[in-house]
Amino acid sequence: MVDQEQSAKAIPPETSMNPSEFASIDECYEAYEELRKCPVQHADAMGGFYWVTRYGEVASAVRDGKTFSSSLKGVLLPADPDAPRIFALEQEAPEHMAAKRLYMEAFSPKALVALEPRLVAIANELIDKFAAKGECDLIADFAHPLPVLGVCSAIGVKHVSVERIKTVSGEFGKSPERRQEVIMELGGLVLEELLRRRAEPSDDYLSKIANAELNGRKLDDGELARFMVGFFTAGHETTTSTLGSLLFHSLKRPDLIKRMLEDKAFLSAAIEEATRLNPPFHAFHRTTATETEIGGLTVPQDATVRLCYASANRDPEVYDRPDEFDPDRPAKPHFGFGGGRHFCAGAPLARLEMATAFRVLLSRLSDIRLSSDEMEYNYKDGVFATPVSLKATFTPT
Template identity: 30%
Template sequence: MTTSVVFNPFVPSFKKNPYLQYGRLRAAEPVHFSAALGAWVLTRYEDCVAVMRDHETFSSDARNAGGPIAEVIARQRQQSNLSRADTILGLDPPRHTVLRALVNRAFTPRRVQELRPHIEDIARTLLDEVGDEFDLMEALAQPLPVIVIAELLGISPDDRLQFKEWSNAIADTTNLLQNEAMQARAQQATLELVEYFNRVIDAREAEPRDDLITALVQAEEDGKKLRREDVLAFCILLLVAGNETTTNLIGNMLGILADRPELWRRAREDRALCEPIVEEMLRFDSPVQGLARFATRDVELNGARIGKGDIVLAMVGAANRDPEAFANPDAFDLERGGGRHLSFGQSIHYCLGAPLARLEADIVFRALLGRFAEIEVGEGGIERGGTLLLRGPAAFPVKVSRSK
């Protein structure tokens, strides 16, 4: 199939609103090879689901990648001293099944729910510091997830600024073929994180505590335990994925609400709307825009011939706006009901952190509603950040009117 439509995520207009390019691409060539990315880009809901469910053909393990990206990945793993480590995000069965079962032993719904009062305290403390004009990202959306993850792991929240720097550097790798400076920063950040978490794991092995790192060290399934490298890899994954995605989730949610003052007023009058608003926001402007898979064999998908080793990007942000899956997809509609969006993935790789992300978004939303009668975008407007696979504001000045 040939098309005149060119997918270029590096133009400024894409960062501002990727959904226009997604829509044109979906209509013209839903399985599209992007020369700019060196990867296949999927924009249909049905195709994205098919790829995420077929882990035998479309692997999550980047070691199945071909071309320049394979060299980058191999070098990063070797230089970070994690060349033997596995993460549940980048594995296929049967190893994925074993590792996920072990992590599930430690990262339980009960442990997440027990964080609620702590997260409420964190949100309250952060909001106590703001005036009537402040940057939402700097004051709330960026620090809160890092503090929460530190609390969950059982490490000092005083290190949160350093955590944020490490997390940002590693998250830049979602640009796929990033430049050498970005690669170097990510590698250095990973090395420093490995050194940091190694010290913490040593301490927990010597003196266990009631925290996630201790639970990971002690987790056992059918006589099997997590290797040191796997505990390290999961801690880094949780820090980066849990930090960046939740920060983006909060920023995107408030962007939608600031643009819809009537929705803010409705939610202040009826807190039962908080949950459906968060779910529709996840569909409408997902903090995770795409997930990478790697073809293990030559395969045809929706008329396109994908080669072994090719990178396949399931653009869940585009899938969530597919008119074949969602009626009037470009409208923010609380009546459509949640649950079908792909923002937390699909199948065996459905996001383990989804309950925590939803919990944090709900708490932040309720905390803001309780304090502020109105919220609007401040001077300078929203500055878009993110990468190809992540979407969220870099800066978000707001002006608020306080509740009386």
């Protein structure tokens, strides 16, 4: 009877596709196009996992946290079942929502309205440093520092090196064997400020975190450090990547720039389109809590499933001309900020930072143009896609 049941199950085929070996973003998307021909495929790479690349299957999985767990083995590969979990990102109910509510307090509508003038000032201060040169690197000079300064302003961090945050957060996806060490180093950059707020609290958000209770107790030093990682990876690297994508695609299209500056709704649509087309996180992983079917194929219990957001975002069954930048396309949900209960809590801040940065940059440097038709990405750990450089020229001011 058991043999008959096993033979009736449709087993996913094997593939040699290894995301950690992709040499470029173009290679990624070529691989995704091939993988989408089958709803789920198994790979032995990176400890073993199942590719899920179609929009429909990814959407179903992100909505089903009971079957597809973020907490059992975390969301990164290779899986490390014994590592401490990243708050919210690698948790499920009820711990997930308790942590996410704390994150979301920093990005409430009221908080973002108060933050916007500071973001305008940050953008202007960065542009002041290169405006007289007539040229710049929009990633290194603008898209990299702006989100760090923005998130530090949002949460009240004042005494930490922006360059140090950039350097350490950039290491997060490069060395899987050092992942926990980098997490503690990154969170530790603001630990002294947190402990100072615990001893002498003020009315800012950092004081709230320093004295917050989860599960009936205050966070210890290690937990505080891990909690802050969410701001300096999801709140920094993601916005750098999506802002870089927005600038790259829009500055190649002068016909769109006037509309983006005059129409807030169209600028918002362009931001969503840039995020869909080049999401900062290509995939996160889940662990199956029970045997399940994906697209009619059987995946066993305790298997690692790779939810490939970047592939789902270009599924031709959902998006017409999916490889093109088209802010006028009909609005449809995408996975550029994740999905389901793990939708990025910092998405409202990222959207505000991108809109503010674009408007300030184009109002200051109205004739800015790209020096290249290509933008190189650093593809780290099979997950993170961060633009490396984007050179531009303009009339010096």
